[in-house]
Amino acid sequence: MSKKRYAIVLDTRKCLDCKACTVACKAENLVPLGTENYRNWVSEGRLRGSYPRLGQEFVPGQCMQCGNTPCKRVCPTRATGVGAGGIVTVEDKKCIGCKYCMTACPYNARYYNEERGAVDKCTFCAHRIEQGRLPACVETCPTNVRTFGDLNDPDSEVSRLLVERPYRVVKPEMGTKPFLFYLI
Amino acid sequence: MSKFLRPEIIGKGSIVSRLLKRKLSRRRFLGVSSCALGTVALGSQLNVLKALAEPGSGVKLSLVPDRSVFTCCEMCVNKCGVIARMREGVIHKLDPNPSFLRSRGMLCARGNAGLQTVYDPDRLKYPLIRTGARGEGKWRRASWDEALDLVAGKMTAVADQYSRAGMMFVSTEGFQEEFFLRFAECFGSPNTLRHPTLCLASNLQGFGATYGTNPFPDVRNADYLIMSGANRAEALFTPDSIDMIAGDGGRRKLVYLDPRFTRTAAKADEWYPIRPGTDLAFVLAMLHVIVGEKRYDREFIDTMTVGFDELVPHLETYSPEWAAGECDIPAEDIRRIAREFAAAAPRAIYYQGRRSSFFDNDTQLRRAMAILNVVVGNWDVKGGMLPGKKIHLGENYYLAPWYDGVPERLETGDVTYLSLKDGAWKPFRDRVLAADPYPVKGMMVYKQNPLQSVPNRSKTLAMMEQMDFICTIDITMSDTAWYSDVVLPEATYLERLDPIHVLSGPVPEAVMRQPCIEPLFETKPNQWIMQQLARRFGDEVAESFNFTMEAFIANQVEGHPEILEALRTRGVYRENDEPVYGASHGKRMKTRSGKIEIYSAKYAKEGQDPLPVYRAPQTPSRGRYRLLLGRTAYFTHGTTQNNPYLHELMAENSLWLHPDEARRLGLRDGSRVRVRSSVGEESLPLRVTEKIRPDCVYMDHGFGVLSKGLSRIHGRGASDAALIEDRMEPISGNVAMHQTFVEILPA
Amino acid sequence: MSAIATVIRRPGEWAWFGVLAVAMLAGGAAVGYVFVAGHDHALNVSRQIPWGILISTYVFFVVSSTGLCLVSSLGDVWGFKAFEVIGRRGHLLAILTLLTGFGVMAMELNHPFRMVLYAVISPNFSSPIWWMGALYGLYLVLLCGEFTALMIGSRRMSFIFGLAGFVAAISAHSNLGAVFGLLEARHYWYGSFLPIYFILSALVSGGALTALIVYFNHKARGISLSPDYERFMITVGKLQALFIGILMFFIVWKMIPGLYGKPPEKYEATMVLLAGPLAFNFWFFEVLIGMLIPFLLLINRRTLTPFGVTIAGLLCTIGIFFMRYDLVIAGQMVPMRESVAEGPAHLLEYFPSLAEFAIVAGAIAFCLFLYSLAEKFLPMEGGHRH
Ligand SMILES: Nc1nc2c(c(=O)[nH]1)N[C@H]1C(S)=C(S)[C@@H](COP(=O)(O)OP(=O)(O)OC[C@H]3O[C@@H](n4cnc5c(=O)[nH]c(N)nc54)[C@H](O)[C@@H]3O)O[C@H]1N2
Ligand SMILES: Nc1nc2c(c(=O)[nH]1)N[C@H]1C(S)=C(S)[C@@H](COP(=O)(O)OP(=O)(O)OC[C@H]3O[C@@H](n4cnc5c(=O)[nH]c(N)nc54)[C@H](O)[C@@H]3O)O[C@H]1N2
Ligand code: SF4
């Protein structure tokens, strides 16, 4: 059996900006209270047009689990690494809090977690995956905006979606090779 | 709260610091900010401290649950299925129950934040008795016995001095409300007052008068959806909110009418910023086109309905051109939409909405919506309006004592169709204030928050002021609790065993609430509270409460062990997974005529319009704006704004105003403004946005609280309830909340 | 008391040490507060602007150190006679500024002690910050070597250490530029400009600071400049003029690509300096105080006096402090994520907290304090032939 490469495919057309994913993540991962502390987010897209012709998109996001990781590259103590399934990890005890990775991440996906005493970020809920449960943000979403799965499995939902539907990634010019794919 | 009190800021790791942390957590938990006074019986503390210290502590934790509990959410009316993930006796996470169909296996932000109702330092913890003046916030912690004796004593005093009708019982839906209502009945007061006349009474009335029932829209299978005044992407209603999106990208088309560009508008194929209060014109014009162009379902009309022939001439004058002038929607669009709608029928739904407490013509509007659905043959068909079904549960019988000489409901005769169970808030409050025909001097409140929920807050305050006695049963220090004499803390939904409830619908489901943890502090389930109270009113009353919750549930599933089995193993019970369509065709409807009533003979008899007649709403005079209100997806009414998780999503509401108007008034985005209506004045930040009609302003419901017991949001934002005038829709008695004009002044 | 009295002889010194003491106390208190309250309460740095004034002050100090090293080695390594006079002082202050710099940075780090451990047992050779640590460590050693060499007056040793130190300084410092310059995500920093620019601005700092120490030493002692020092001051002045000239040229070419064709993010960041929240810092402190006035003072014969050079040095140093601050902050002010739905796109905000200010003040005072003591107890004169 080939090794896994996890990814999340998002269909933003379905996003209600209900923020269930954000709250779910904070609860699941004991993210401290505070508006600066979060592993995922939902951005309000710019309001298009002008009254009474308006349009708006809502774009959820989180660590892109990049294939080419500036955050890991710059981390002086190798606290940031890449774990099973391509999940980018932070080893608390090695994190010196230099915040270099935060300046290196083009997506503002990281924050310093005072309670853990280390930089924290989305882990794709690795602990849930191990138990065969979906990531909290994926599971709780009313409209299933996020689809989670293994890209190395050609029959997985994510693989199929990326074959059937056109998609984009965020800031491709950064060369980070993100593993969050946004369907167009 | 001072940053120094935050537990996480003490050095991490060491035992000492952890102990210190716990002390602080405890201080925090009992902080005066939470206005729970006195110290704690240490016995009950341990798991509380665990609960609080844990999420706060830097200690590395396994995030793996050691136990899971099936239960269901009580953060709003939808009651989504929940699997509570437990760790070391603490509720770690609330996950959606994938096998709960109605919610399509989701849990919204509030549902996820639900665990904070248990661990929030601001929660109610002990019975409290007021020591200062009402609303002053001076409390004394009391034992349950003392508190309940006081309540019983006061109630008896009211009953003796006035009559048993002198006690009013205010409540809102919930899995333990039935015990409150049972108690009211056993106490012998006809004056129960529930939420429907603040919410959907006119909706139920309008659709009920037509269909004989309140149908459920088969949103998932509809090809054409028109939603007006139903912000489903934010005002979440299961499964509609989800299905509305699920169909997207397929054949489904969504037309959305709302003076605001809401999240739903962002999801709609077409959005029209309709002039508020003119939806009826739009619907009548659609009917005009469909009937005029004979795009209706003749056969269905002939077999299933009465009064179509009266409808035809009635529609003469209601042309799209006429309607365009009323609702600011181009005639050609109305005509096109009408044709598309008819073409898509019967998989076409003019969505009835939920809250219909908008205007004083709302019953007639909902009638018109129903009629529009009817003429295209939209009844009990896939993708149409479906009859609600039930799952039969065993009854728990009781015998309420009979008292002589108790007058009938206070507001009898004020409303064409008054529900004896729900009452009508506006006329009721007016009559209390006038003590006409008799005084009401005692108030019991369960799971309702009138000070935020009933229009014209100052009147509600006046009503409460003249009460001899007010007792509120709640889980937080709501505004209403804040103004009560006795506050009784109910255990939250995650700490309770609740009766089985059937959520009716095309696919009815039975759910049950199992306790995840023992009630913290001295909180108790309402069933216990009512039981203890009943004991203080003699054997006859006590008899009706002489049961355990387990026994109660056992009766519900009498002879149906499979129900309990399903609830244990899957957290939900249902008999079929898909709606059964068409069963009601050719059968008798629950109306006088036995048919769907396009023309309402009974309305005619009551002197109401038998067919919907349009009357234009008032337009705001220059410099004034129509105040609109509604929800966001983050909060439930006026209740969850203080939840730590949800508070982070929105700390304060703001006043929406169109840029052109802002420029005219010389007001900048973010600046604080005062909003003045004929009944109140509030102040809040201005939000300049293109997302609203220039003649309207809008604010989210539920801020501007009076209670200091809601420490995070006290002093934040404005209360819409304080601003809106108390108008009423006469047929259903529903309040009309969008008929208030306000002026905006710099703060 | 008497101990202090032995240190402090002149009333002027009382004032001087008094001021330093106050600043150091404030800094100490702030440091304490950071440990009690935690970084996210004590410092105004945020998720979006993780690096604040402490980092920029760190940069300021190490730039000064590098500059001092480079300039003062001109004498002992490159044989520019005029520069031998400041060999000892220059290198000593280079050491002190470097140490202070490390101290300030440690306050920005959440776990300086973890760093010491894991930088060794779990190094990441692809991390510019790791190299920064390593190279500056080496540089510190060599500086100390050079300083001892100068104190014992071994010319051979001082030449070798000096040369090595010179190389270390260049590589360490250009690497510091790379710490910023290698961040693809930060358009304003990204590229080869910063490493080079850092070296150049180091020379400006070095020139300025050497001039300052020479002048104030004599003032403090109340003696007038010997011909050697006279010559030194004028030479430094001329050199400064050249350095500043090139610096201005660099700045212009930093700005033009930032505007030309409005490159995304880079343009917004550039505008932050030219016309945005940091415009006053830029035009007044960086351009006017930091470059123009000193430049004019130094190219004008009538003001090219030891005093003029000193004033120019003082102004330069102030200007350079702001250059560091503006560079660090401007590079982070453009959000990594579009965050407003309506109205103009907004920039992130950062303003140092009281604690941050206090730490900076304390650090500067601490550095000066140590140097003043050194002046008292170490033979700073000599190390060069009269
Ligand atoms: N201005 C304005 N008024 C409105 C509305 C509006 O949008 N704007 N909306 C209207 C609508 S649609 C409705 S349905 C009504 C709803 O209005 P209400 O019926 O008052 O419902 P909530 O506002 O949710 O208040 C519920 C109260 O019950 C408490 N509670 C929650 N859970 C429990 C529990 O388990 N046990 C007990 N004992 N108490 C509990 C909460 O703390 C809160 O105080 O408001 C109506 N009024
Ligand atoms: N997140 C969340 N979900 C909820 C609730 C909650 O509190 N929070 N409450 C639940 C309850 S009890 C109810 S009743 C429902 C309420 O469900 P909805 O009635 O859909 O919710 P509201 O926000 O009251 O919707 C009012 C909308 O109608 C618009 N509107 C105002 N006047 C007019 C008009 O004249 N014409 C038209 N076409 N539109 C108009 C307003 O701008 C607003 O967007 O939501 C349920 N779901
Ligand atoms: S939960 Fe789903 S719908 Fe809600 S905000 Fe997150 S992604 Fe969007």
Ligand code: SF4
């Ligand atoms: S998104 Fe940011 S944190 Fe996540 S892997 Fe990519 S660079 Fe690293």
Ligand code: SF4
């Ligand atoms: S903050 Fe921690 S994780 Fe980030 S770069 Fe520094 S050490 Fe690595």
Ligand code: SF4
């Ligand atoms: S995958 Fe898990 S950690 Fe990542 S954002 Fe979703 S919930 Fe948070």
Ligand code: SF4
């Ligand atoms: S919609 Fe949200 S709040 Fe309402 S019941 Fe479901 S999860 Fe709970």
Ligand SMILES: [Mo]
């Ligand atoms: Mo409602």
